[in-house]
Amino acid sequence: MAFNMRPTKNPMPTQAPEIRKHNFDEVAIGYTQEMAIDEAKRCLNCKNPGCVPGCPVHINIPAFIAKVAEGEFEAAYQIISESSSLPAVCGRVCPQETQCEEHCIRALQKLPKKDENGAMIKDENGKPVMVQGEAVGIGRLERFVADYHREHAAVAVPEIQKNGHKVAVLGSGPSGLACAYDLAKWGYDVTIFEALHVAGGVLMYGIPEFRLPKAIVQNEIEGLKRMGVKIMTNMVVGRVISIDELMEQEGFEACFVGTGAGLPRFLGIPGENAKGVYSANEFLTRVNLMKAYQNDSSTPIQHAHNVIVVGGGNVAMDALRTPLRLGAEHVTCVYRRSKEELPARKEEIEHAEEEGVVFDLLRNPVKILEDRTGSPSPRSPEYNPNYGNVIGMKVQKQKLGEPDASGRRRPIPVTVEEDPDAIYTIPCDCVIIAIGTSPNPLIKDTTPGIETNKHGCLIVNEENNETTKDGVFAGGDAVTGAATVILAMGAGRKAAKSIHEYIQAK
Amino acid sequence: MFKIVKKEVLNPTIVRLVVEAPYVAKKAKPGQFIILRAYQDSERLPFTIAGEDPEQGTVTIIYQIVGAGTLELNQLNEGDELSDFVGPLGRPSELEGLKHVAIVGGGAGCAIAYPLAHKLHELNADVCSIAGFRNKDLVILEKEFEEASQKFIKMSDDGTWGEQGFVTVGLENEILARQGKENQFDEVIAIGPIIMMKNVVAVAKKYNIPCIVSMNPIMIDGTGMCGCCRLLVGGKLKFACVDGPDFDGYEVDFDSAAERNTMYRDWERTKYEEGCNLLKEAK
Known part of the structure; x- marks a missing residue:
């Protein structure tokens, strides 16, 4: 050839x-x-x-x-x-x-x-x-x-010889799905526990339809179900049922924790509680999972005209491109380093630029400004329905210094002495904060014996992804902090292999 | 999956539902909440748990028909099933060790206040319930409060039920009556509209009595994922869904919470009116 x-x-x-x-x-x-x-x-x-x-x-x-x-x-x-x-x-x-x-x-x-x-x-x-x-x-x-x-291809029902061992998978995002897939293939009786009302995790609530159609995610999940994997939605492990209960009362011999890094970080600057300030998770969840982009959706979303997204990762790119599709006229990315350091995929940055997103780089948010004119009370003659809404963001110019722990050059604020225009205001009516997420503390708080590091990430043995608790394995963002779909899948597969070895050795 | 086993109208806009949800019933504690979706593609609606029966596997919630979401929920009847029902979420109320407690409920907030009164009563605390409604037609759970309280103070805005005045008046009078006595309150628990809770906190603070409030912000997932329900508590961001819903009333920034709750006011109103019109046409 x-x-x-x-x-x-x-x-x-x-x-x-x-x-x-x-x-x-x-x-x-x-x-x-x-x-x-x-x-x-x-x-x-x-x-x-x-x-x-x-x-x-x-x-x-x-x-x-x-x-x-x-x-x-x-x-x-x-x-x-x-x-x-x-x-x-x-x-x-x-x-x-x-x-x-x-x-x-x-x-x-x-x-x-x-x-x-x-x-x-x-x-x-x-x-x-x-x-x-x-x-x-x-x-x-x-x-x-x-x-x-x-x-x-015709829908095939795979023939799998069941081995009678029960494994619980916590979370139905990429790591959980990958782990469940391998275990099911090897004959394990796998049940996935999902906190939300639909399986798929970040693939459903986070990544937008225009990058990853939800029908495709559901199609992959249907394939897992045909392999005999059970999926229980509305099950917040830690609240509804604990890992100890799963293993001691429900007969699961091992657990995989793939609960992701869902807790959004905020900036900690004044005005962050103003109306019109969203975490990227909230904005994307409303649009993707709750389908707020459809006109007849029962979940509301702000149709802003002038949006600022803070952050430069892939989630920030999604958060930039989504409001455009909801009708925004101006969408601006505010990121504290330069274009070189933007952590998002190049292709995503290019797509965002092609769609008209403005990159305001080397800028750090200082304050979110709110409309404080008139009265918030509908009964007052001075009633202002926009009272408390975002009207702008004060940002400070940055320059780059030496590389920091992440290997990227550290942003240093430009002072007003250096540049009289170092601090200025960008008008906006919506701010979306996309500066990262950390793991949810729920599993750690409700599972004796499970330990986390100072970032709240589950500690695992790097060889086999086992946590500090016997029979409990973990992988994906819950271990690494926010990373990529494929790394989470890799960790899920590795953990599946370790779970297999763990159960076979018992 | 989540069958409605009982539906009871408590007043023209407040309804009690008993729902089959065995997992939730087994774990539910006072002060925690659930999130439900009436139909597939419905909004996720949070409700505080108003009671649970672990043996029957049922959970009780009480809702007020205020928006499109609750209007839609109200279309379901006994025997129908809810699409989703997840819980218990949030931290349980800390009730152990309390001896003399004022439970203050306003309007639909009484639905959330009652289970706390009931639980404290079971724990042999001295419970003084203070309930306030706009008028006598809106009163709910009167008999239940009577049974769970050593003292029950009824307040209404127009004087058609109990005394005329806000709950703050009833609370302050009772605090004064107990001042210096053995049965003075060691805690006030307030649940109701934000402005009511803010005013109750002011009264409690005046007499140096700790005051716990139950916050009810707009919420989506209820597991700490979206940050929509964030509040300023003691100057710090807290998530009502995982850090609450109960908070130290002295520390809560009620004005900012009240503002955030109006985020979708216009949208809600339009949707609600659309829903009402559809129902009228259907009739």
């Missing part, structure tokens, strides 16, 4: 920015079969592939891509599903550029640049002009394969 030696990836077809910023449909449309085959042929099928160790769940990437190149899409899916329970999700939200694709040989190669007719372009000295190659679009192919499977 001839390899495709074009240095660049097939671009992902997307909705045009001016159209997509007014709807909640998915931004990326996905490869066609022709594009997928063409892209797959860019894979050189390395003997010692760098991509596989780069993948936290170790998908056999060259093998599945070879099947795509042959047009055997279902076979490709079967290869992925040996390692990943959520390919349609990961193909969409994984930061492939810092994982599998970062190690792709095609991204490390320089190739001669060619014109439209395939002729080499040469410089004035007659030497070929070289271009840096791009990685094979592994994520895009994974997504294509998962979508192909969902649209074409």
Whole structure:
């Protein structure tokens, strides 16, 4: 088979920015079969592939891509599903550029640049002009394969020999789903306990529809149910039932804690309680989980005109792009470092820019300003219905100093002596705070024997993801603090293996 | 899943529901709350637990029809099932060791105040309940309060039930009557509209009596995830769902809490009116 030696990836077809910023449909449309085959042929099928160790769940990437190149899409899916329970999700939200694709040989190669007719372009000295190659679009192919499977394959009920051992999985986000998938495959009787009314965790409440359609998440969860995994919603473990009760009274031999990092952090500046100030979790939960983007939704959301989002991660990007789709005219990202340090994926930043998001970088919020004119009382002649609403944010300019513990350059406030305009006000009617989350203390507070570090993250043995309590394993954001979907899935799989070994050794 | 086994109208706008929820019933303690959704895609509505029967596996809640959400909930009847019912959430009220307690309830807040009076009564505390309503037609749980209280002070805005005046008047009179005596209050617990709780705290503070209030902010998940229910308590951000709902009344910033509760006032009103109109058309 001839390899495709074009240095660049097939671009992902997307909705045009001016159209997509007014709807909640998915931004990326996905490869066609022709594009997928063409892209797959860019894979050189390395003997010692760098991509596989780069993948936290170790998908056999060259093998599945070879099947795509042959047009055997279902076979490709079967290869992925040996390692990943959520390919349609990961193909969409994984930061492939810092994982599998970062190690792709095609991204490390320089190739001669060619014109439209395939002729080499040469410089004035007659030497070929070289271009840096791009990685094979592994994520895009994974997504294509998962979508192909969902649209074409018959719904199969897998035959699994049950082994009679019961395992409880706490939380139905990426780590819990991945853990449950492996355990169910090996015959365990798995029950997932979910606190909210629907399974999926951050995939449902956090990541917006336009990046990850909820129907796709639910489709993956239906697949788990067909494998015999039971899902109990409305079960806040720690309140409704404790880990000790699950293990002592309900017959679960091991527990996996994948309860995520759901507790939002706030800035701790004046005005943070004003009306119109949201945590990103609240804003996104209202829109995604509670469907406030639909006109007939029973959950209200502010349709602001002028929104400021504080923070620069992937959640901040979601929080920036969502209000645009609800009709906001101006959306501004306020981040205290420079563009280089923005922790969000490049693709997300580019998408946000294309949609008209303004990045006000090297700015730190100092105070949120509230409307204090008139009276809050509807009975008063001076009644002001906007009393207490956000009207602006005072920010202070920052400059970058030496790198801090995170390795990124530390922001230092610019003083008014240095710059008379160092502190100024940006008008807005809504502020969304997306500066991170920490793990919920509920499990720690209600489970004797479980220990956490000073950030509230569960302490685990790095070898096997076991917590300080016998038979209780953990993974995902509950252990690491806020991270990515795929890292959480990797931890879930690792814990599943440890749980298997733990139960078999008993 | 969560069947309504009993539905009882307490006054024209306040309704008591007994719901089958065995897990919740087993764990519920006074002061905790639940979140329910009437139908799939309904709003998540928080309600304080008004009673539980672990043997029958049932939980009682009392709701007032104030917005679109409660109007929709009220469409369900005995035998119908709620889509979701999760709890118990929040920290239980700390009632142990209290000897002489004033329980102050205002309007629908009495529904939340009553289980505390009942529990304290069971713990052999001396309970003085002070309930206030706008008028006699809105009174709820009169008999229950009588049974759970050593003394029951009735107040109404228009004087058609008990004495005329706000609960603060009844409370202050009782504090004065007990001053210097063995039965002076060691705690006041206030549950009702924010302005009422603010005023009750002022009275309690005047006489140096600790005052606990039960906060009822707008909430979504009820597990600490969204931060919507945040309050300023002693100058710090607290989440009513995980740090409360009970707080030291001396420390709560009631004005900011009252403001935050009006966040969706216009939206709520429109939705409620739409709901009412739909019901009228249906009739």
